[in-house]
Amino acid sequence: MLSLFALAGAMSQFNQGLTLFLSLLVEATPFLLLGVAFSSLLAILVDERKLVALTPKNPVLAAIAGSLFGCLFPVCECGNVPVARRLLMQGAPSALAIGFLLAAPTVNPIVFWATWVAFRDQPSMVFWRVGLTILISVIIACVFSVQKDLRPFLQPAIARQLLPPEPEPALATATSDSPLLTRGTYLLQSTGPVKLDQPLAMDMAVLPSATWTVKAQAVLEMMLQEFRELGAVLVMGSAIAATVQVAIPREWILALGQGPITSILAMMLLAWVVSICSTVDSFFALSFASIFTSGSILAFLVFGPMIDLKNISLLLTTFKSRAVIYLFVLAAQLTFVFTLAVNLYTSW
Amino acid sequence: MxxxxxxxxxxxxxxxxxxxxxxxxxxxxxxxxxxxxxxxxxxxxxxxxxxxxxxxxxxxxxxxxxKSLNTPHxxxxxxxxxxxxxxxxxxxxxxYIPRPFTSDTALARGIAEPVALTRSQPRRFARNTPPEERSLIDWIRLLNVYPEPDAYTDEPVNITGFVIHPPNWPDDYLLAARFVLTCCAADAYPVGLPVQLSGDRGEFAPDSWVNITGTMMTDTVDGQRRLVIQPQDVLPVPEPKNPYEF
Structure with a gap:
C-alpha cells in the first residue's frame, strides 16, 4: 500500500516534470526560431567591414559602440564569436571586438522581447539585464583596450594574420578556388573545413550568381543548422531545469535561493553549466524566479550569455586560454559584485 | 548516374x-x-x-x-x-499528453502556508467587482492588498478550483486551489482558499474539480487565522478547458 502511494507520488512528480519540460520547449521554440532567422539573415546581408570603418577610435566609445552592435547582429553566443573574430581580423579596435563579444548575445531586440514576455510581472528585469550587460561589457572592453597590441592574447594563427597592417586582399581569398591555397583559419568539420574569418556577405557580393533564391537558400540552410544545434541544447537545458524543479527537495532550493550570496553563486554556476541560448534563457530563469532572489536571476541572465561551458570552446578558437581566463574571471567577478549590490541595496 | x-x-x-x-x-x-x-x-x-x-x-x-552556398557553421x-x-x-x-499540475505539486510548493500568497503585483484591483463574481485569484489578490479576514465576513463567494487535502488539516477542511500563470507552466504557482465542509473531505477526491458557492468567514486552520469559505453547495464539475488562472 505504502509503495503504491510512493509510486503514485513519483508518477505525479514525473508528470509535473514533463509538463514543465514541454512548456519550456513550446514557449522557447518561437524565440529560438526568430533568433536563428535573424542571425542567418544578417550574416548574409550585413558586411561588418563597413561598420568597422565607422567606429570611433576612443576606447570607451568603441567599447560602447561594440556593445550596442548586438542590435545590428542579433546573434546568440554561438554566432558572436565568429563575428567578433572577423571584427578583430578587419582591424577593429580591441575594445570594439570585446564589447561586442560580451554584449551582443543580450543586447538585441529578440532577447529584449523574450525577457519581457517571460518577466511580464517584473518588467524592470529587462532594463536591469540590458543595462548591467552593457556596463560590464564596457568595463571589460576598456580593461582589454589598455593592451594596445592584442596579439599575445590571440591564437598564433590569428595573431600572425594581424601582423600586416594593410587590410586583407579580400577578393583574392574569396575567389580562389583551391581550398589548400587560401590563407586563414579553418575549423575542421564533418561537412568540410569552415573558414572562420570571412564575412559571408562578402561571399555573396563576390558571387555573381548569388541571386535571391540562392541567398534565401543559404539563409534557410543556416537557420536549419543553428536550429538543429541550439534546439538540442535547448532540449537539454529544459530537461535540466525541469529535473532541478522536480527532483531536488524544495527545502534545499529554498535554503540556497534565499541567501543573497549563495543564490547568486548557484545561478551563475547553473548559467555556466546549462549554456542555454540567450534568446530562450529567460524562460529557463523564470522557472526559478519565485524561489531565487531577483539579483541571482539577474546574474543568470547577465553572466550566462557572456561566458558558458558551450562557448568556451568557441572562444578558444580565437583567444589563448590566458585571455579566456581573464575574460571569464572579470565577467564573473563583475556580475557577482553588481548583482550582489542589487540584492543588498535595492528592494527590487 | x-x-x-x-x-x-x-x-x-x-x-x-x-x-x-x-x-x-x-x-x-x-x-x-x-x-x-x-x-x-x-x-x-x-x-x-x-x-x-x-x-x-x-x-x-x-x-x-x-544550388547552395557552403554556409560556414x-x-x-x-x-x-x-x-x-x-x-x-x-x-x-x-x-505524450501533458497534464496540468496536481495537488501534490501545489503542496510541494507550499500552498498550505498562508504567507505564500502570490508574488505578483495585482494587475487589476478586484475590490470593485461584486464578491460573487470574484475568481479565486481575485480573492487572493484582494487578500494580498488587505489581509484582514474579518473584512470579508458574510460576503458571498462563487469559485471553481481543484481539491487539495493538506495533510495537517482536520478532516472537514479542504483547500480549493488553482495554479496561476504569467507566461508558461514553468512559472505556475498555486493559490487556494480553505473550505470548511459539513461532512468528511473524503467525499471529494484530491485533484477533482469543484464549484463552491457559499459565504466567507474567519476561522483558525492549523493554528492560523484565515479567511475560510463556508459552503452552501459544493458541486463536482469537469476540469475547465483552461485549468489555470491569470
Missing part, C-alpha cells in the same frame, strides 16, 4: 516536420492551454507552422538538389547527436 539516398536531408526534414506537428497537435487538441499563457499561443502556433514550412523546403531538396555537437535529440523529443512530445 546512381545517387545514394540523402539520409541526412531526410532526417532534417523529418525532425522539422515532427517538431512542427508536436506544437500544432497541442493546439489542435487544446493542450496548449496546459503549457502556455493564452497570450502567447499565437507565437507557438506560428512557430509550428514555420517548422512545417521549413520541413517542406528541406523535403523538396530530396527531389531535386538546389561551427558545430559544437555532432550533427547526428543533435538530430537524435530533436527527433526523440518530437516523437515523445507527439505521443
Amino acid at each position: 546512381k545517387r545514394t539516398f540523402p539520409w541526412p536531408i531526410a532526417f532534417d526534414a523529418l525532425a522539422l516536420l515532427l517538431w512542427g506537428l508536436m506544437i500544432l497537435r497541442y493546439w489542435w487538441t487544446g493542450r496548449l492551454a496546459v503549457l502556455l499563457h493564452p497570450d502567447y499561443h499565437w507565437l507557438a502556433i506560428g512557430a509550428g507552422w514555420l517548422l512545417l514550412l521549413m520541413a517542406l523546403w528541406r523535403g523538396a531538396a530530396l527531389l531535386w538538389s538546389p 561551427i558545430a559544437l555537437l555532432p550533427r547526428r547527436w543533435s538530430l537524435a535529440v530533436l527527433l526523440a523529443v518530437a516523437v515523445f512530445g507527439i505521443i
